[in-house]
Structure formats: C-alpha cells, structure tokens
Amino acid sequence: MSIEPDQLYKIRHSLAHVLAMAVLEVFPEAKLAIGPPVDNGFYYDLDLPRALSPEDLPDIQSRMEKIVAQKLDFTVSEHSIEEALKDFADQPYKKELIEDLAAKGEKTVTYYTSGTFFDLCKGPHLANTSEVPKACFELSHAAGAYWRGDEKRPMLQRIYGICFESRDAVKTYKAQVEEAKKRDHRKLGVELDLFTFSDLVGSGLPLWTPKGNILRLLLDEYVWNLRRGYGYERVEIPHITKKDLYEKSGHWEKFQDELFHITTREGHEFVMKPMNCPHHTQIFARRKWSYREMPQRYSNTTMCYRDEQSGELTGLSRLRSFTQDDAHVFCRYDQAQSEILNVLNIIEQFYGRFGFTLKARLSFHDPENMGAYLGDAATWEKSESELKALVEQKGLDYFVGIGEAAFYGPKIDFMASDSLGRPHQVATVQLDMLMPGRFGLTYTGESGQEEPVLMIHVAIMGSIERFLSVLIEHLAGNFPYWLAPTQIAVLAVSDQFNGAAEELAQKLRTDGLRVVVDTSAESVGKKIRTASLQKIPGKIVVGQQEVDSAKDAEMTFKVNWRTDLAEKYSEGPYTAQNLIQDVPSAV
RNA sequence: GCCCUUGUAGCUCAGUCGGUAGAGCAUUUCCAUGGUAAGGAAAAGGUCACCGGUCCGAUUCCGGUCAAGGGCUCCA
Numbered sequence A: 001m002s003i004e005p006d007q008l009y010k011i012r013h014s015l016a017h018v019l020a021m022a023v024l025e026v027f028p029e030a031k032l033a034i035g036p037p038v039d040n041g042f043y044y045d046l047d048l049p050r051a052l053s054p055e056d057l058p059d060i061q062s063r064m065e066k067i068v069a070q071k072l073d074f075t076v077s078e079h080s081i082e083e084a085l086k087d088f089a090d091q092p093y094k095k096e097l098i099e100d101l102a103a104k105g106e107k108t109v110t111y112y113t114s115g116t117f118f119d120l121c122k123g124p125h126l127a128n129t130s131e132v133p134k135a136c137f138e139l140s141h142a143a144g145a146y147w148r149g150d151e152k153r154p155m156l157q158r159i160y161g162i163c164f165e166s167r168d169a170v171k172t173y174k175a176q177v178e179e180a181k182k183r184d185h186r187k188l189g190v191e192l193d194l195f196t197f198s199d200l201v202g203s204g205l206p207l208w209t210p211k212g213n214i215l216r217l218l219l220d221e222y223v224w225n226l227r228r229g230y231g232y233e234r235v236e237i238p239h240i241t242k243k244d245l246y247e248k249s250g251h252w253e254k255f256q257d258e259l260f261h262i263t264t265r266e267g268h269e270f271v272m273k274p275m276n277c278p279h280h281t282q283i284f285a286r287r288k289w290s291y292r293e294m295p296q297r298y299s300n301t302t303m304c305y306r307d308e309q310s311g312e313l314t315g316l317s318r319l320r321s322f323t324q325d326d327a328h329v330f331c332r333y334d335q336a337q338s339e340i341l342n343v344l345n346i347i348e349q350f351y352g353r354f355g356f357t358l359k360a361r362l363s364f365h366d367p368e369n370m371g372a373y374l375g376d377a378a379t380w381e382k383s384e385s386e387l388k389a390l391v392e393q394k395g396l397d398y399f400v401g402i403g404e405a406a407f408y409g410p411k412i413d414f415m416a417s418d419s420l421g422r423p424h425q426v427a428t429v430q431l432d433m434l435m436p437g438r439f440g441l442t443y444t445g446e447s448g449q450e451e452p453v454l455m456i457h458v459a460i461m462g463s464i465e466r467f468l469s470v471l472i473e474h475l476a477g478n479f480p481y482w483l484a485p486t487q488i489a490v491l492a493v494s495d496q497f498n499g500a501a502e503e504l505a506q507k508l509r510t511d512g513l514r515v516v517v518d519t520s521a522e523s524v525g526k527k528i529r530t531a532s533l534q535k536i537p538g539k540i541v542v543g544q545q546e547v548d549s550a551k552d553a554e555m556t557f558k559v560n561w562r563t564d565l566a567e568k569y570s571e572g573p574y575t576a577q578n579l580i581q582d583v584p585s586a587v
Numbered sequence B: 001g002c003c004c005u006u007g008u009a010g011c012u013c014a015g016u017c018g019g020u021a022g023a024g025c026a027u028u029u030c031c032a033u034g035g036u037a038a039g040g041a042a043a044a045g046g047u048c049a050c051c052g053g054u055c056c057g058a059u060u061c062c063g064g065u066c067a068a069g070g071g072c073u074c075c076a
Helices: A005-026 A056-069 A081-087 A092-103 A167-182 A185-191 A210-228 A244-249 A251-258 A277-284 A333-353 A367-372 A377-393 A464-475 A495-510 A524-533 A544-549 A576-582
Strands: A041-047 A074-080 A108-114 A117-120 A137-146 A155-163 A240-242 A261-263 A269-272 A296-305 A321-331 A357-364 A398-402 A411-417 A423-432 A442-444 A450-452 A454-463 A488-492 A515-518 A538-542
Touching (some): A005 A056, A005 A108, A041 A137, A155 A167, A240 A244, A244 A277, A277 A296, A277 A321, A321 A333, A423 A464, A454 A464, A488 A524, A495 A515, A495 A538, A495 A544, A495 A576
Parallel strands (some): A357 A398, A488 A538
Antiparallel strands (some): A041 A155, A321 A454, A423 A454
C-alpha cells in the first residue's frame, strides 16, 4: 500500500499539470504561471479572466478526474530557447521563466507533454496518469498569490489540491485537519472564555478576560521565578518614547512605517514602543559600572505595539499589541557563556514542564553576504562557535540556519514541537554586539579603562500571547492543575447542600486554590457536564454523604479529576487540608 | 497591504426569489431536590456588522467602510 516519496512527488507534480489542463478547458484564455508539488499536495498559479469562487472547484476537479481516467502518457522533450519562446508566445509568465533560464546560461529547456497539453517543466513526472491512485486528491481551496512572490507583481489565482498516496491517507489527513480545528486557540479562547476582541477597540488588540489573565499572570510568574534564581532584576519602562531613541538605535530607519506614531499637542513626535531593548539601554546608561558589578540583568514583561498590515493579523499569533517576557543582560564579553548557559537552563525547564520537544536553531551569519551584518568576520565566527559549543554542552537537538542571524549578532532560536507535531518558533537568545556601542555603553575594567559591553536579548515565551496560542493548541485547552484558571469545581447535589458546598469552596479558596461553586438549580449530571466542558481539572460533588462525613470530623470528599490528570492524582478521599497539601498547585 | 470567502440573539446556525426574522445551547423565573457528561416549563433576548445608493418598501440587490477566515507579501 505504501508509496515511495519519489512516486508521491511525481503524482502531485503530475496532478498539478492535470489541474492546469482542466482549468484550460474552462478558461482557454488562462495564462499559466507555475504548478509545483507541496507537502500536502500541489497547486497551480494562473491568471484567469475572472476570480474563482469555491463553487468552481468541483467542476474543475471532475474534469481532472476525467483527464486522469484517459490514461495519458507524460513525455519529456528538449527544445531550444528560441523554439520555447515561440511555443509560449502567448504565455507571458512562461516566457519570463524561459528568458530567466536563458539569462542563467541554459541553451535548452524541457517540456512535459500529456495529451494535447504541454508545459515548460523540468519534471519528473509519472509515465502515465493511470499511476494516480484512486481518489487520492481533492481540490481544497483557491487563493490569491503574487507572481513570483513579489507584491509589486500581478496577483494570480492559486488553486490548491491536497494529495496523498491513497483514499485512506486523504481521509487521515482531513481528520488531522479536523482535530487541529477542534483545538484551534481562537475557538477554545471563546469556549473557555480566555480572551476576546472588540470591533470598537480594533483588530489585533486582544482583551483578556479574568480567566485568561490568570494564565498570563501565572506563566509570567513562572518565568520570573526561574529568572530570579539567576540574578535577574525586574525593571519597568513607559510604553512610548521620543523617536530620538530609535534614531539612535537604528530602528527608525528600518521600521518607522511599522510604528504607531503619536504627535503631541506641542508637535513633538513620539512612538509606541515596538520593542524594549533601547529603553533598557537607558536604564543601564544611568551611571558608570565597575567590572565587578557586571552583569546587569533586566527582566521586564511588558506590552509592545507594532502597526502590522491588517492582512497579517491572526488570532493571538500575530497582533498589534503583544506582551514580551523580555530580558536584557548587559555583560562583559567573557561572561557571555555562563549567561547564555543560564538562559538555556531556563528554557529547558520551562518548555519541558509542558511536554514540548525543543529544537535549537543556531541562527548564524552568511559569510557570503557580510554586507548585511555589522562587525568583522572574526568576531562573528568566535561568538558563533561559542554558541555552538554551549548548545552541544547542553546536549540540545540543534541545526544551523545560515543567514538567519540578526544584523547585530547571532542567535539561538528555539522551535517547540506541539502534541500534533507542528513546529512553532518560541524562545530566543540573541547576542548583540552593536546596540551597546550605538548607545555608548561601557563598564570600567580592572585597569581603569572603559570596556565595551555585550548585550544579550532573551525572551523565554517570546510573546505571552503567541506562546498561549501554541500552549492552548498543544494541550487542547487542558491546562495543568497549577495553571488552570479554575482548578476545582464544587458541585452541590441539590440546593439543601449549597451551604456546605460554599463552605468547602471557601476553605479551599482561603488556601489559594481557584475554585468555583455550582449552586444552580440543575441536576448533578448537568453540573458535571458543564465543569467538564470547561476542562476544569478537579470536580468535587457535595451531598448528604459528604455532609455526614463531617459529623465528628472534617468533611471528606472525593475528587473526580480530569481524564489526563486522573493517573497523576488520587481521587481521595480528601479533606480540604489534605487536598491543599497533597496536590501541588503552586507555580 | 493584495486576492478570494464570510458577517442574522452571548455561542452554533436556519431563513427572507425585496414586505422589519426563527431554532438549539447559554441567560432569567418557576416546578422538581436530583450522586458523576444535558430533568421539566415559561419568559426575556436581534437597528439581520456599519454607512450610503436603488426602490412605495432593503436584513435581502448594488457600492463603500469595519471585522473575521483561507492564502500571498511582511515580521526588529
């Protein structure tokens, strides 16, 4: 049943051609761009006389099926550039591709022909469409895409198809997509009442509910608890600044269009901060430092604002206002290693706690393109080999990303794989050999002279919002006991036990648990269902039995734990005191 | 920002070929006093996203704006 990856690639690529053939039946005047295979199928970009709507796809798909059923051969042939330009005279996009190939020194190009259709293509393809497995593909959607990915060039129409090795594999894929939809953080955000958006406030500006804010505060507290052990100190900064700060840092020139601008009544220009590092440099710059006082480690969880293009905003993943769990370490160059090691420890502990698999990307400079970076090659290579040594020392799974460095220094970026195996970029550690210089940051060395400062940018979650979007989907909203916005639901069997339920809840709350009581006029079954749908970790039912247990001692009760916690915690019986002692709920 | 799709009650959705709208859940009240995933009844709840145009009349048709979704482009 299983199919070689090469064969699947050919099936997808060949179906892209079949797709173009089907579209040409409907729109003979269509101009073809490109049609490659992708991870989950294929697509074709075309310039069409009218916009496609979803209703067009079934017709195109059934035409594709008919074409496949014709058992067409794919044959390859070689042609001179001149010939190709003539053959594709009325296909401007193909012509451009041919001209580019010619410019690269190609003398000939290849066509793949299937039936009456031929396309400029380097292959490979199936020998015959009869090799396409039954029901292995499905047109999924149409979307716009710029010609050659350039926003200044025409917008083409892209038709996507999914394609796998068999009908069952297509079904499996669609089931995975469904599963991902169920745990989509935008959906769970509403269902679990974590955050909301308002048209009056604006897009990309999330509002956090009481429950959602508990998550934010606890995650931040957790990061802070990890940091404080390494000598970090918390600082605070205003959310706006004169533009002078960014002129000096160099961000103004590059990013001024993406900033929110404020003009005061006196005509002074301010901006909302898009990042925190320049502010933090000014805290460091307030006085002179001895080498003995280094490093200075400033931690600051704070909101940043970027005027993103409206089309880029999605859920909590990309926002106009977002909270960075930012930290900047100002240190001596000889302190970089131990400081980074500390950060790696924090990252490992933090992500390990949630069951993410981490992979580090060493984001290095591209030696072929030194113009894009500041500083000399020797400094870059030294710091990069140090980063690599550290990552190896920690035994982290890593790969090197050439050309992924920031212009001011190399980075270690972390990718977390979630429970569905999807990678997300999360934490980042960046060496900055540039900004301290721009702001003239120094410390006084042993011999009394001014020494250059190295700055290390660190974000553990990156942004709380984006991390939460990843975490919600990773856990499908089943937050661990310590993090759950509501930890325990106390459910009264009937209204005569409302008092006992309230009393128990109050005891648990006094000790810091987050508890709700359900005293509504509903059946126990209904109360269980409601609490379960809210994914509350523990449920306690209070009725005659529990009240009787309290006759000569403290009330005892059982806790019905959420499925994923049932193995971890005993169901009891507990007293309020035991529950608080035996089940760790602190950060 | 660009292309396409969508916007009806707090949520999920019907519906009106142009004559100002309906269900389930949630909410409120009443009945029931119920032991581990939906007990029963009633009520209330909508400027049909917003603004403009056509029309005797627009939630419905047209245009614009805003917002959401799928892509493209971008991401310090």
